Amino acid sequence: MELTGAEIVVRCLQEEGVEFLFGYPGGAVLNIYDEIYKQNVFKHVLVRHEQAAVHAADGYSRASGRTGVALVTSGPGATNAVTGIATAYMDSVPLVVITGQVSVPAIGLDAFQEVDTVGITRPCVKHNFLVKDVKDLAATLKKAFYIASTGRPGPVVVDVPKDVTMHKTEFSYPKEISLRSYNPVIKGHDGQIKKAVQMILGAKRPMIYTGGGVILSNAAEVLNKLVRQLGYPCTSTLMGLGGYPSPDPLFLGMLGMHGTFEANMAMQHCDVLVAIGARFDDRVIGNPEHFYQEGRQIIHIDIDPASIAKRVKVDVPIVGDVGEVLREMLKLIQASHEKPEPAALKTWWTQIELWRSRNCLKYDTSSLLIKPQYVVEKLYEVTEGKAFVTSDVGQHQMWAAQFYPFDQPRRWINSGGLGTMGFGLPSAMGVQFAHPDAAVACITGEGSIQMNIQELSTCKQFNLPLKIILLNNRYLGMVRQWQEFFYGNRYSESYMDALPDFAKLAESYGHIGMRIDKPGDVEGALKEAFALKERLVFLDFQTDQSENVYPMIPGGKGLSEMILV
Amino acid sequence: MRHIISLLMENESGALSRVAGLFSARGYNIESLNVAPTEDETLSRMTIVTRDSDEVVEQIMKQLNKLVDVVKVVDLSEGLHIEREMMLVKVKAEGIWREEMKRMADIFRGRIIGVTENTYIIELTGAVSKLDAFLEALETGAIIETVRTGTSGIGRGDWVLKV
Secondary structure (H helix, E strand, C coil): CEEEHHHHHHHHHHHCCCCEEEECCCHHHHHHHHHHHCCCCCEEEECCCHHHHHHHHHHHHHHHCCCEEEEECCCHHHHHHHHHHHHHHHCCCCEEEEEEECCHHHCCCCCCCCCCHHHHHHHHCCEEEECCCHHHHHHHHHHHHHHHHCCCCCEEEEEEEHHHHHCEEECCCCCCCCECCECCCCCCCHHHHHHHHHHHHCCCCEEEEECHHHHHCCCHHHHHHHHHHHCCCEEECHHHCCCCCCCCCCEEEECCCCCCHHHHHHHHHCCEEEEECCCCCHHHHCCHHHHHCCCCEEEEEECCHHHCCCCCCCCEEEECCHHHHHHHHHHHHHHCCCCCCHHHHHHHHHHHHHHHCCCCCCCCCCCCCECHHHHHHHHHHHCCCCCEEEECCCHHHHHHHHHCCCCCCCCEECCCCCCCCCCHHHHHHHHHHHCCCCCEEEEEEHHHHCCCHHHHHHHHHCCCCCEEEEEECCECHHHHHHHHHHCCCCCCCCECCCCCCHHHHHHHCCCEEEEECCHHHHHHHHHHHHHCCCCCEEEEEEECCCCCCCCECCCCCCCCCCECC | CEEEEEEEEECCCCHHHHHHHHHHHCCCCCCEEEEEECCCCCEEEEEEEEECCHHHHHHHHHHHHHCCCEEEEEEHHHCCEEEEEEEEEEEECCCHHHHHHHHHHHHCCCEEEEECCCEEEEEEEECHHHHHHHHHHCCCCCEEEEEECCCEEEECCCCCCCC
16 A cells, blocks of 8 residues: 555554654654654654653663654754754664655755754764655665664664655565664674683682673673672773662772772772773773773673774773673683682772772761752662662762662663763653653753753653752852862852742642752652652752762873872 | 775765765874775775774774675775876976976876867876876976876785675
8 A cells, every 4th residue: 555655654663663752843744743643553742842852762762772763853853853862872872863854856955944964963873864765764764773773772863854754655664674784793702702701710800890781782680690600899880870780799889080989999900801881981991091001901892893992902802792792701601610719809809898998979967958969868768779860961960870879770861971961851751651650760950950941841741750859059060060179169150040949940830849958858858759659849959069079080080090088 | 004995885875974974073084085886886985095003093994884884894905905096187288398298297107188289188097106206206387287086996816895
């Protein structure tokens, strides 16, 4: 049967088993929206800004492991979506973003709401397509879902001109697709894996360093087995938190710029480092020259060959899916007669415990002001560690990462690579759609929340009972912290004046707002908020303005050069 | 070190801009780049000449391979290969220049393919170094216009870059 392009788009999404389409209508996608109106297989979620549509699809994907889908119109619809697309790209989140485009004959003529979407998005997508012929539409969408979700995942943009949505063609959705130019390596090289295992078992000061790849490859379970089998210390990047249970004694906490003293010191002084789905980025190892000063052998497992040996030299590179490779490794380790040398390991752990006893995350618990760390700790207690937590970007993000010990993957959702303020609220919406009965908290700051606060309206329309944990210090806190440390206390444009009354603002959107001024009220307010299971509660915590995130590795410094409290 | 990277990519609109965009976005330098369809009309072949450390070139190769449209990538400089570039030079050919230019073209095995009262157009093919040497050998002021194709390369012997 012949279908129009618009019908084909809708049918393809149905065939892919899409549950939620996050979007915003406009001229170029009206035909598609007309077909959405006529169907009830998937649900369309109307956001209030295209950036939020992509962040919501992103949050949905990170929390569910499925591909997120967004639909926006041409021109400004597409440009507004770019921040969301770049956010997903930096964190390797599988998304398919369908953008409307002006009709094919109008392309290049500076038509109304025309923009070169393929050109603009090229540097921040895994791949993109402009569909000029309706005959290519179904196969292109199939390719888009395939490319987005396989290998190192990422966002794929499909640009669909308006006339293509009107033209008709025979519809058949390909069951499978293969691309001669795209064949991600899944299975690791046997010889390399053997070599790595020998190196691991021979280590005297081993360290396991995990990243977002563990989450993306659903490898948390096998990672846990491997780490426990070895009894080696384990750390994680911001993106990998929850991959290994944070409360476990083998876990040294997050590493990097705001990582723990013990994690960073162990990373610097280990003799064998196993990097798993992590990429040695600047926020993790700081200055690579400083990192080299202590020699260590590095095993690097990653599905993306381009991530290996990009910032540091690697002794044993293993290209492949993290889960697959770890399963192979575990088999070999369990079968091996060789065991790690107990005396060396004991000495290493003694050293690590000494570092750990530095208690680098301590803060003043006797303050009369609300400490932001305290709010996150109480949030952990009240939610029994079971909440999905999204965050925005800045100090609150780091405190969330440090003080909410995630023990499962896909519970911690934040913009790690791009550092997108405004990510927290819309991504939390996506998380809540993926897990309607779960407690979902968005930890945010008064700067970040205002970058997508209009989504409170979306939350009302779809009855999303999010809990917004605003750590309100009236400063762009991370900017203020850098200005305090490195710019002689010159707080240039980092103070937030004329803030709204957030509680009242939330109420005007139809939600419940609370303002909390005293430490003694924190726990009660959180309990009250989470008891309101059907309602969005906006908790405005007035926190200590002068609090800083510690430890901190200043830019350009090495892992062992932390500023400590 | 100078590397000649040769690649096959899907012959689709925008494929070239993905490669060019990659080089500019990641700050890799391009000495020359040329691209044209192959005997298989679904594929284009591109030759990129770049100069950088081995680590950077390894990263360039990986990043190129990562592009979804790129089917195959090789570094021709790693093995035996032939490289050629074609150049068209418009030179002054008046008075004493006229005989001199003819002689220079002959010495470098160039061909004069355009003649007017005042100018010649000389076609010259060879490795980059030969073309550079020719331009250096010409007297300053003799050159009116130059156009070069950039390097094309192919592996020697039985080795073939194909899908």
